[in-house]
Amino acid sequence: MNFMSSSILATKLYIPPSRVRAVHRSRLIKRLNEGFHRRLILVSAPAGFGKTTLVVDWLASFPRPAAWLSLDESDNDQVRFLTYLIAALQGIEPSVGTETLQILQSFQSTPIESTLTVLLNEISAIRDDFALVLDDYHLIDTESVNHAVIFLLEHLPPQMHLVMTTREDPNLPLARLRVRDQLTELRAADLRFTPAEAAEFLGQVMNLDLSAEDVAALESRTEGWIAGLQLAALSMRGRDDISPFVQAFAGNNRYILDYLVEEVLQRQPAQTRSFLLQTAILDKLTGALCDAVTGQAGGEKQLAALERGNFFVVPLDEKRRWYRYHHLFADVLAAHLLAEQPGQVKTLHDRASVWYEQNHLPSEAIRHALAAEHFERASGLIERAAPATRQSRQEATLLGWLKALPEEIFRNRPILSIEYVGALLSSGLVDGVEARLRDAERWLDVIAGTSTANVSDSAELVIMNQDELHRLPGWVALYRSGYATALGNIADTVSYAQQVLEIAPEDDHLLRGAAKSLMGLAFWTSGQLEAAYQSYADGMAQLQLAGNITDTVGGVLALADIRIAQGRLRDAMRVYERSLQLAVDYSSPTMRGTADMQVGIADLQREYGDLNAARHYLQRSKEQGEHTEFPQNPYRWRVVMARILEAEGDLDGALELLGEAERLYVGDFYPNVRPVAAAKARVLVRQGRLDEALAWAHEHGVSIEDEFNYLHEFEHITLARILLARCQVSSEQSVREITFYLKRLLQAAEAGERTGSSIEILILQALVHQLQGDIPTALVPLERALKLAAPEAYVRMFVDEGAPMLSLLEHMAKRGGESDYVQQLLAAFGKPGVSQPRKQGLSEPLSDREQDVLRLLGTDLSGPEIARELVVSLNTLRTHTKNIYDKLGVNNRRAAVHRAEELGLL
Amino acid sequence: MGEISGAGKRRDEPERYGIRIKGHLDDRWADWFEGMSITQENDGTTLLTGMVVDQAALLGLLRRVRDLGLSLISVIPLDRADAPEDNA
Numbered sequence: 001m002n003f004m005s006s007s008i009l010a011t012k013l014y015i016p017p018s019r020v021r022a023v024h025r026s027r028l029i030k031r032l033n034e035g036f037h038r039r040l041i042l043v044s045a046p047a048g049f050g051k052t053t054l055v056v057d058w059l060a061s062f063p064r065p066a067a068w069l070s071l072d073e074s075d076n077d078q079v080r081f082l083t084y085l086i087a088a089l090q091g092i093e094p095s096v097g098t099e100t101l102q103i104l105q106s107f108q109s110t111p112i113e114s115t116l117t118v119l120l121n122e123i124s125a126i127r128d129d130f131a132l133v134l135d136d137y138h139l140i141d142t143e144s145v146n147h148a149v150i151f152l153l154e155h156l157p158p159q160m161h162l163v164m165t166t167r168e169d170p171n172l173p174l175a176r177l178r179v180r181d182q183l184t185e186l187r188a189a190d191l192r193f194t195p196a197e198a199a200e201f202l203g204q205v206m207n208l209d210l211s212a213e214d215v216a217a218l219e220s221r222t223e224g225w226i227a228g229l230q231l232a233a234l235s236m237r238g239r240d241d242i243s244p245f246v247q248a249f250a251g252n253n254r255y256i257l258d259y260l261v262e263e264v265l266q267r268q269p270a271q272t273r274s275f276l277l278q279t280a281i282l283d284k285l286t287g288a289l290c291d292a293v294t295g296q297a298g299g300e301k302q303l304a305a306l307e308r309g310n311f312f313v314v315p316l317d318e319k320r321r322w323y324r325y326h327h328l329f330a331d332v333l334a335a336h337l338l339a340e341q342p343g344q345v346k347t348l349h350d351r352a353s354v355w356y357e358q359n360h361l362p363s364e365a366i367r368h369a370l371a372a373e374h375f376e377r378a379s380g381l382i383e384r385a386a387p388a389t390r391q392s393r394q395e396a397t398l399l400g401w402l403k404a405l406p407e408e409i410f411r412n413r414p415i416l417s418i419e420y421v422g423a424l425l426s427s428g429l430v431d432g433v434e435a436r437l438r439d440a441e442r443w444l445d446v447i448a449g450t451s452t453a454n455v456s457d458s459a460e461l462v463i464m465n466q467d468e469l470h471r472l473p474g475w476v477a478l479y480r481s482g483y484a485t486a487l488g489n490i491a492d493t494v495s496y497a498q499q500v501l502e503i504a505p506e507d508d509h510l511l512r513g514a515a516k517s518l519m520g521l522a523f524w525t526s527g528q529l530e531a532a533y534q535s536y537a538d539g540m541a542q543l544q545l546a547g548n549i550t551d552t553v554g555g556v557l558a559l560a561d562i563r564i565a566q567g568r569l570r571d572a573m574r575v576y577e578r579s580l581q582l583a584v585d586y587s588s589p590t591m592r593g594t595a596d597m598q599v600g601i602a603d604l605q606r607e608y609g610d611l612n613a614a615r616h617y618l619q620r621s622k623e624q625g626e627h628t629e630f631p632q633n634p635y636r637w638r639v640v641m642a643r644i645l646e647a648e649g650d651l652d653g654a655l656e657l658l659g660e661a662e663r664l665y666v667g668d669f670y671p672n673v674r675p676v677a678a679a680k681a682r683v684l685v686r687q688g689r690l691d692e693a694l695a696w697a698h699e700h701g702v703s704i705e706d707e708f709n710y711l712h713e714f715e716h717i718t719l720a721r722i723l724l725a726r727c728q729v730s731s732e733q734s735v736r737e738i739t740f741y742l743k744r745l746l747q748a749a750e751a752g753e754r755t756g757s758s759i760e761i762l763i764l765q766a767l768v769h770q771l772q773g774d775i776p777t778a779l780v781p782l783e784r785a786l787k788l789a790a791p792e793a794y795v796r797m798f799v800d801e802g803a804p805m806l807s808l809l810e811h812m813a814k815r816g817g818e819s820d821y822v823q824q825l826l827a828a829f830g831k832p833g834v835s836q837p838r839k840q841g842l843s844e845p846l847s848d849r850e851q852d853v854l855r856l857l858g859t860d861l862s863g864p865e866i867a868r869e870l871v872v873s874l875n876t877l878r879t880h881t882k883n884i885y886d887k888l889g890v891n892n893r894r895a896a897v898h899r900a901e902e903l904g905l906l
Numbered sequence: 907m908g909e910i911s912g913a914g915k916r917r918d919e920p921e922r923y924g925i926r927i928k929g930h931l932d933d934r935w936a937d938w939f940e941g942m943s944i945t946q947e948n949d950g951t952t953l954l955t956g957m958v959v960d961q962a963a964l965l966g967l968l969r970r971v972r973d974l975g976l977s978l979i980s981v982i983p984l985d986r987a988d989a990p991e992d993n994a
Contacts, residue, residue: 047975138972167972227975253950255929257974331938331973339934 035184048227527710567755
């Protein structure tokens with residue numbers, strides 16, 4: 001960070017100085033002191049009511065530390081907002097937020113809740129009570145930032161207290177906070193100056209000698225509105241004829257600011273007046289910037305004089321380097337400027353933009369260039385700022401700038417166009433991608449046919465970022481491929497990725513790695529598993545060379561999934577283990593994605609029949625914390641836990657978890673080859689709820705007549721299971737139909753070398769023959785299944801089929817085929833872990849306190865009632881409850897009580 | 907996209923609005939309020955009238971009212987078949 005941008009950062013975190021001479025509003029400060037223990041102090045009133053001043057005065061005498069964040073429009077970028085918020089908190093505790101910042105800057109998208117949970121944990125390390133002030137919260141108008149604030153508020157550590165000043169009530173659950181006594185509110189009615197305060201302000205602060213009548217008239221005309229009183233005082237300074245002024249002011253209907261600002265401006269020297277109007281376009285003022293905008297010298301002195309004269313100028317740092325106008329005053333000045341010199345406004349913005357550019361503050365330079373509607377200039381600035389903005393993950397900001405540009409500006413700017421495509425695709429947007437790609441593609445021939453020097457001389461073509469020019473063809477092809485992926489077009493994904501590999505030099509690991517990965521995903525989606533594995537593994541290796549470790553770890557999930565579909569469980573396990581080792585090698589054993597690996601290993605352990613080990617890995621995944629997981633993990637975790645519950649016979653529990661998994665499903669770009677809805681239908685089959693299972697098939701359009709493709713294979717095998725179950729209860733279902741269906745499915749699976757699917761289909765074939773009473777024929781496919789499954793040590797694949805499979809395996813044992821393996825499977829049927837799955841499973845004993853809480857969870861008492869009963873805070877109760885749930889392996893109160901009863905704990 | 911009942915206007919079409927605020931606002935605010943015309947009325951209020959392209963634009967105008975600390979009295983669509991004054 002250069003000096004200028006760090007000094008700008010400091011202005012956002014600076015607590016404005018408390019004025020030595022100000023009305024000390026003890027009645028309000030008392031209310032703030034008394035309300036501090038609550039979660040949120042909300043100071044909500046229109047502009048000019050002295051909200052910020054009040055909070056500043058309160059903090060000046062408040063014995064606890066406070067962090068301050070002055071918000072502005074650019075804080076509507078979630079990453080930027082949180083970065084500043086952490087910077088503010090670091091004023092209290094320098095180490096806070098370091099881990100959170102790492103997550104914010106990483107290239108994988110993390111659900112904001114996970115990031116915030118890490119932040120909240122880090123905040124919990126702050127020992128003393130403290131306040132965090134968000135000044136001017138009304139400037140936040142994006143849902144993503146507000147959502148983050150709501151999450152923080154709902155999980156606020158007890159030592160943290162939030163203070164907000166705002167011109168309008170924020171979109172927070174205020175009613176709920178009120179009911180729970182977690183909210184202290186100060187509103188316009190509280191903030192208005194009382195007659196006594198007005199008198200003190202005019203007399204002692206502004207040094208005016210007024211009659212009681214005049215004071216009363218002013219108070220009544222302004223209705224205690226502080227900005228109005230302050231402007232009135234400024235207008236009266238140095239007047240001899242105060243009473244006539246007061247009478248004239250009180251006796252008319254004009255908007256107070258119109259009347260008073262005019263009065264004030266009229267009484268200023270021409271130079272000051274013009275300074276005020278011209279600098280009104282600036283959000284922040286510093287001497288040199290004001291000089292650049294006004295074209296005059298002496299800005300620094302002018303600002304100091306304005307501050308001394310109580311002119312609505314707020315210092316933004318200790319050294320009086322930066323100031324700002326009170327927003328209300330700035331708005332009135334800007335309106336005067338607009339009305340009096342409309343032609344000047346753009347010129348002033350332009351000058352500000354140039355100054356900011358020269359001082360290496362690109363965001364501000366861009367903002368003013370856009371305000372000047374100087375789009376040529378703005379696009380040049382944006383193109384140069386784009387790489388750094390991308391790298392700091394402020395894609396929302398980048399996208400905001402690009403959207404403000406008119407379409408035609410992109411025609412001659414291929415690099416800018418390609419930045420736009422990248423920003424859109426990384427935000428999951430496809431609208432507008434095609435047009436920008438075409439803008440970039442128009443130049444590919446020109447670039448290919450000319451030397452770089454000639455290209456940049458070309459009058460039409462505008463390139464700011466010369467370094468990127470030679471990579472343009474590669475980027476265009478890569479984004480074409482990514483765009484095709486987003487649209488589900490497999491053929492185009494592959495052919496454009498191929499193009500990247502032809503164009504990009506061997507050492508461009510980023511481009512080549514990304515292209516290989518996209519190809520891998522396309523092959524996977526189309527069921528070409530070995531090709532998918534090779535491409536994807538190669539892509540990951542390249543990305544690792546490009547330094548992108550998180551992506552490399554993340555890609556492992558895809559590689560393991562592919563191996564499992566191939567029926568290569570041992571290889572899948574090795575993939576997970578190698579990746580965990582990679583995380584350790586990078587001395588970051590809690591790296592993003594490690595929680596996902598634990599879940600993957602848990603599922604393999606489950607398949608091996610070791611349900612306790614599986615539960616253990618799920619538990620570890622959870623203990624590692626949300627910051628070590630990818631967005632898919634919450635849903636994957638539940639799917640694996642549901643399969644464990646299913647194996648243990650808790651089908652209702654499994655369905656409940658699958659329902660949650662469905663809601664939490666995140667696909668990213670991975671093909672959804674095992675839809676959760678189908679997994680639910682399988683559980684319904686085991687419960688005998690065939691009508692509901694059939695309804696699933698109907699709803700998802702899965703039919704026995706479909707052409708097969710890999711994407712729907714899991715669904716088709718599910719339908720085969722439903723039909724098989726129907727056969728057992730109804731003579732309407734034709735067995736021949738199922739037999740034929742399974743045969744077709746097997747052919748497709750074998751053609752794609754998807755051994756995992758083949759084993760399952762062979763098992764179903766055996767069960768169909770068994771149903772017809774033909775055991776010898778049933779043993780034929782079963783023997784094939786056993787041959788394929790034995791080297792990989794599948795267990796649950798057979799055991800989950802229950803009694804019919806037990807009987808078939810007993811027949812098989814008599815015949816002596818695959819004898820060792822069959823004996824192992826038969827033993828697995830008899831394992832205590834299967835018949836009485838739930839006797840063991842408490843990962844750690846409950847503490848005495850947790851047992852107390854558990855007993856009360858078994859009653860009808862509500863959360864707050866339990867907290868009262870135990871004389872603990874709700875937060876403490878939540879911690880206990882969470883620990884209990886984790887130890888019991890459940891995630892709600894009902895399940896906890898149920899499980900505790902099973903374990904004899906209640 | 908459906909029609910608003912009886913109004914004969916489609917959603918997202920420009921509409922005339924009247925925004926009434928307390929106090930007399932100077933004419934110089936016209937540009938600030940996106941060119942709305944400003945009428946100072948005898949009852950001490952000001953009426954801003956003009957075409958508003960859509961709801962987002964309307965909310966933007968109201969935000970400007972907020973930012974000046976003005977007291978908002980009413981916001982009414984004008985020229986609408988279902989606007990109260992036209993029903994008489």
